[in-house]
Amino acid sequence: MSKVKSLLLSGTLAATAVLVTSSVSLGQQEVTIFTQDGPVTVRTNENKVKNIVNDANIELTNKDKVYPSLDQQLKTDYIAIKKGSKVKIHVDGEKKQTISWAHDVEELLNEQGVILNDDDIVKIPLDTKLKEVDNIKIVRVNKEIVTETSNIPYESNYYVDRSLPSGSSRTIIPGKKGKKEVSYEVTYHDGEEQERTVLQKEVVSQPQSAKVYTNQRNMVASRGSNSSTTTGVSGYVGVASWYGSNFHGSGTASGETYDKNAMTAAHRYLPFGTRVQVTFLKTGKSVEVTINDRGPFTGGRIIDLSEAAAREVGLLPHGTGRVEIKIIN
The missing domain is CATH 3.10.20 (Ubiquitin-like (UB roll))
Incomplete structure (x- = not known):
């Protein structure tokens, strides 16, 4: 082989060797992997993210998320690992x-x-x-509007009527319960009631008081209406009479002067100054009078009205008649 050929061949081999060496050097890349413990730099010939992470000797757990994902080819010079x-x-x-x-x-x-x-x-x-x-x-917080209906108890007004057999009672007007509605906003926490706020109250129907005539000996006098759970009485039933001109201007047991034109009455034991409503059962008419005298002392009678009061309810021409007495105060 000529000297020229040898030189050419030698030069070609040398060039090839340089190219191969350069190719190997160019195939490696420097990749920075960002972790929560700090950045890690690795030189690698790999392009797949999973392989690059392995080259960096980084162990992954199920809490770690890698960007880009492990199965992707790396197109940048960094990888991020975020711990969940x-x-x-x-x-x-x-x-x-x-x-x-x-x-x-x-x-x-x-x-x-x-x-x-x-x-x-x-x-x-x-x-x-x-x-x-x-x-x-x-x-979870839920709210709803709830409306509840309930009964309103009625009162029983007792009137002592000594004409009834001892120990007996007679209902004159039966009582009737009323109804009311209350609307609430109810707050629930995870299905359990925590609070309720009243939004509205409405009486749907008023209760109707019962009226009872009684000759129970344990009934005691009281002022005003009483509920059906008490033993107090609202008033009395019996015979009323009246007294007029013959007594006009004379003194009364309270010390006042009798005035036939005033709305007054005499009662055997109600305190002076007590106001009562007297209803003449024959006419249904009522009048309010003030007790300022004692009487009547004739058996079977429970009140003596002034002439004006008797005229007001229509008792005047009858002389006597059955009445209801309701204590006001």
Whole structure:
């Protein structure tokens, strides 16, 4: 072989060797892997993300998320590994544990498809960073309007009637319960009632008082109407009479002067000044009078009306008649 040929061949081999060496050098790349413990730099011939991470001797767990994903070809010079947070979410009666790479609580709930209503309560602020949280409790708040109906008890007005057999009673007007409605706004936390606020009260129907004539010996006089659970009496039933001109201007047991034109009456024991309503049962007419005298002392009579009061109820031409006396005060 000529010297010229040898030189050419030698030069070709040398050039080839240089090209091969350059090719190997050009195939490597420097990749920076960002982890929560800090950046890691690795030189590698690999292009697949998974292989590059292996070359860097980084062990991954199920909490780690890699960007780009492990099965992708790397097109940049860096890889990011983000460690997820293990969080328990308590919502709708369930507890579920998840690993998430969300930035904060709100992002996690959106990620998990948890929809919050306006009144729902989240025990921690939504902008709390997820790495600072391990439990999230959500209280579902519901409100509804509830209307409840209840009875209104009636009163029983007792009138002592000594014409009845001893120990007996007779209902003149039966009592009737009324009805009322109360509307509430009821607040529930996870299905359990927490609060109720009264919105409206309405009386649907008024109760009707019972009227009872009685000759029970344990009944005692009282002023005003009493409920059916007491033994007090509202008044009396019996015969009324009246006294007029013959007594006009004379003194009364209370010290006042009798005035036939005043609305007054005499009673055997009701305190002076007591006001009573007297109803003449024959006419149904009523009058209010003030007790200022004592009497009547004729057997069977319970009240003596002034002439004006007797005229008011229509008793004047009859002389006497059965009446109801209702104590006002």
